[in-house]
Amino acid sequence: QLQLVESGGGLVQPGGSLRLSCTASRFTLDYYAIGWFRQAPGKDREGVSCISSSGGSTNYADSMKGRFTISRDNAKNTVYLQMNSLKPEDTAVYYCAVRVSYSSTCLRPNEYIYWGQGTQVTVSS
Numbered sequence: 053q054l055q056l057v058e059s060g061g062g063l064v065q066p067g068g069s070l071r072l073s074c075t076a077s078r079f080t081l082d083y084y085a086i087g088w089f090r091q092a093p094g095k096d097r098e099g100v101s102c103i104s105s106s107g108g109s110t111n112y113a114d115s116m117k118g119r120f121t122i123s124r125d126n127a128k129n130t131v132y133l134q135m136n137s138l139k140p141e142d143t144a145v146y147y148c149a150v151r152v153s154y155s156s157t158c159l160r161p162n163e164y165i166y167w168g169q170g171t172q173v174t175v176s177s
Contacts, residue, residue, distance in 0.1 A: 061171030074148030099159030
């Protein structure tokens with residue numbers, strides 16, 4: 053069974069940093085665009101960032117620009133989300149997901165075909 057696994061979440065103080073990882077079992081991420089999403093309690097799932105299969109194209113939600121960086125290492129079959137200058141409002145469960153191809157709409161969740169189970173990020177003093 054195809055599986056995506058997120059890791060790297062945890063508790064961090066405001067202003068701190070975390071790096072999330074997304075890996076896959078039983079399939080290769082190389083050919084797919086990857087998105088990161090988050091969902092806070094009582095809120096809709098929100099697009100955070102996305103990256104093309106080659107890593108040459110990326111997109112970020114406005115509130116993450118300049119603070120978050122998405123990258124991928126296809127040799128390690130892993131996609132990363134480096135999160136800096138974290139704020140309490142970044143608290144959420146973060147998910148990675150796979151879609152067939154990259155597009156300008158990749159921050160929308162509706163075209164993703166596989167999802168991970170999520171990793172909790174809590175920003176609090």
